[in-house]
Amino acid sequence: MGNQPDIRAGRLPESAYAENFSDVHPPLDRKAALIESSRCYFCYDAPCVEACPTGIDIPSFIRKISTDNVRGAAQDILDENILGGACARVCPTEVLCQQACVRNAQEAKPVQIGLLQRYATDAVMDAGVHPFSRAEKSGKTVAVIGAGPAGLACAHRLAVLGHDVVILEAKPKSGGLNEYGIAAYKLPDAFAQKEVDFVLQIGGIEIRNDQALGRDFTLTDLRRDYDAVFLGMGLGGVRQLGLEGEDLEGVYNAVDYIAELRQSADLKALPVGRKVVVIGGGNTAIDIAVQTKRLGAEDVTLVYRRGAEAMSATHHEQEFAQVNGVKIKHWAQPREIRGMNGHITDVIFEYTQLDEGGRLAGTGDVFSLPVDMLFKAIGQTMLPQANGGSELLEMDGAKIAVNVERQTSLSGVWAGGDCVAISADLTVAAVQDGKLAAEAINSFLRG
Incomplete structure (x- = not known):
């Protein structure tokens, strides 16, 4: 059923790590x-x-x-x-x-x-010179939940407009996905923190880290204590495969491993398997596949249940993965995770196709991939217990419902970024959400 897992650190010469995780697109002179x-x-x-x-x-x-x-x-x-x-x-x-x-x-x-x-x-x-200045102080204070792209964009625009902002961030560092969730070679040299510092130069913004909605405060608290609230906490949960064997050693959530990689001071100390399998078709799947390859994994296979055109990762990203030695296998879905002595050894996949109604269906034909490390990258979800008031907010499916101004169903509460239903899963879309919400909050605060 498979050999003993081969997971270890330091697979590459020391010099290779700096090269593999350097800036993927060098700047123009x-x-x-x-x-x-x-x-x-x-x-x-x-x-x-x-x-x-x-x-x-x-x-x-x-x-x-x-x-x-x-x-x-x-x-x-x-x-x-x-x-x-x-x-x-x-x-x-x-x-x-x-x-x-x-x-x-x-x-x-x-x-x-x-x-x-x-x-x-x-x-x-x-x-080092901030290109904005603040309007006259309004005397109003806005709570922003999450120091990711949506929250930072909202906070900066509100500060420019003269309001004071308190950002409450659950993690020890600010920056959101830019700090914890994007491939290291895209944002090297601590760029996410440099950008946070740049945003804060406007003044009027205080960030309180290690403050989680639902654990340290509730939405009710925020509505009582602040003049307006912006929710930009992203998605804290990870979708599960729902298969037996998912709790075996060697099975990882891709977002958790990427976060560990991004915070690592010594990449050569990060363990990686010889045979890696990634399940998913989005940017996170591409990012974990390429990064494990660049950490020294010998064989990396990304498996997606539909065709290339259905992957949410762009054609450019898919091509980038393949150029980096990642094999992409389409039209297959996981059916069984097998292990030995508590550790994953292989995954059984079933080939898929579209039936006459255009729905995805299994063919009954299966194959096995040996694996030391399996990464799940099939999407993220909101954590109800971390929402701190989803029962009060109108939801659109599993995300917060907002109007075009990013206002929620609650008076004085706006939301944006990955946690809202109408936003695209992009940093730039989250920034736009924060900006639009800030303009609407400004109108609300100024009556």
Whole structure:
């Protein structure tokens, strides 16, 4: 049924870890940025702007780069997206702004908008001068739950508008998924913390870490003690496979392992299996597959129950995984997790297909994959006990229902990011949620 598991640390030469987890997209220098910015047509009614969830005026900021007005370019970006630095690194630009670029129709090579955005935002952040100032103090205080992209964006906009903000964050560090959940090679060199510090330079924002909704305070407490509330706590639960053997040693939640990797001071001390299997089809599945490969796993296979086009990870991400040595196997679902002496040894998969009604169905044909480590990456869920008031909030399925201004069913309470039903599972979408909610909260507070 399988051999003894082979999980150990230090599979690679010491120098390999720094190389494998260095910046996956090195930044543009001034000369390259000027050349790339010159490729932009500065379109009127530019389709790239329509494709950007935060509505950044892309032609405007690129034109400013082309004239060496880098600070002005950064202002254009940060006016709409205060986390423009992180989004320049992690945003799926290949299916958003760059896919919409008119250059694609002529030479199939869009303007590198993401790298140009990074060039501008990095320059301003490195300069150490915050490009915003606060309006006159309103005397109002808003509680923001979660110091992830949605919460930080909401807090910053509220602070600019003159309100005081207290962010209550469950984890020891702020940054949300940018700190704990995204592949290390996308946001290296503690960038998430640098960006948090940059956001806080506006003043008027206090972050209290290790404060969890439902454990340390309730929604009722917040509504009593603050003038308004924004919920941006993301998703704390992990979907389970529901299979026997899921509790065997060697079976991991991908998000937990990524968080451990992101907080590790010594990657060579992180144990990894020789044979790794990942179940899922989203960005988390890709991130864990590539990172275990870069930690020294010999054989990494990502298994998804449908075809490539149904995966939520972009084609670019899927290709990136394969270039990094990850095998992607489509049309298969796990049926049994087997083990020996309390540790996983192999997983039985069943081939799948679509039936006449277009529903996913098993074929009855099975195969086995030997495995030292199995990672579950099939999505995250809200934790009811950590919601601290989901019974009071109107829900849309398993997430919080909000209107277009991100207001919940409760007066004085807004929400955004992964915990709301209408938000896309993207950092940039969470930023937009926080920004829209802040504008609505400002209107509410000012009567």
